Amino acid sequence: MDLIITVVNRGHADEVMDAARAKGAKGGTIIYGRGTAGEVEKFFGISFQSEKEVVLIVVEHGLRRAIMEEISQKAGLKTPGQGVIFSMPVEDAIGFAK
Numbered sequence: 001m002d003l004i005i006t007v008v009n010r011g012h013a014d015e016v017m018d019a020a021r022a023k024g025a026k027g028g029t030i031i032y033g034r035g036t037a038g039e040v041e042k043f044f045g046i047s048f049q050s051e052k053e054v055v056l057i058v059v060e061h062g063l064r065r066a067i068m069e070e071i072s073q074k075a076g077l078k079t080p081g082q083g084v085i086f087s088m089p090v091e092d093a094i095g096f097a098k
Contacts, residue, residue, distance in 0.1 A: 004067060007053075008083040009081050012053065012079075016074070016081070020067050020071060028058075030054070058093065061089075
């Protein structure tokens with residue numbers, strides 16, 4: 001299993017979940033937050049919205065890459081969602097049905 005983590009501008013989490021479900025994800029968790037990218041904004045020349053949504057999705061390893069690419073197309077950095085997507089391996093989990 002892998003955990004896909006996507007951080008998008010507030011209001012774009014549904015786009016992330018729609019993209020993930022289209023490639024086989026079953027569901028996810030959305031957490032609301034506030035970004036602190038003031039210095040990054042100036043460095044990259046990109047205007048970042050401070051209110052964020054963090055979408056956490058646990059998926060089977062074989063689905064990870066396709067889901068991440070679909071999220072990037074629908075809500076990645078070059079979209080209004082300005083999403084940043086990364087993944088981490090899940091070493092162990094309890095309560096997930098296969």
